[in-house]
Amino acid sequence: MISRRHLKIYVSCQESYRLNGGGKVGVPPGAADVFCDGPCLVETKLALDCVERTLHGFIFFNGASVMDVRFALDVGCGHTSRRA
Structure with missing residues (x-):
């Protein structure tokens, strides 16, 4: 058995660079x-998957939903002029 820790x-x-409870x-x-382009995007998406599966309808402290954060990641990591 694998320990939860x-x-x-x-x-x-x-x-x-990690997603926090505030939605940032x-x-x-x-x-x-x-x-x-590194592990952060993949790991952040995994964290969002976990939140979505266990806390349906979760809203971060900044008012963002899981879908809002996913959208921001898609825009921020897209290959457009909106990528910083």
């Missing part, structure tokens, strides 16, 4: 490539 979603993503992903200006 060994089940971690965030493993490789720098802690300051702390990616500084100019660091979109690091976030989007």
Whole structure:
């Protein structure tokens, strides 16, 4: 049996870039490539999957839903002029 304390979603993503309970992903200006092309985007999407499955209808402290955060990630990590 695997202990719950060994089940971690965030493993490789720098802690300051991780999604927090406030609904914020702390990616500084100019660091979109690091976030989007590295482990952070994948691990953040896994965290959102977990929240969505266990806390249906969850709203972050900033008022964002899981779908709102997913949309922001899609826009922020898309290959358009909106990517910072």
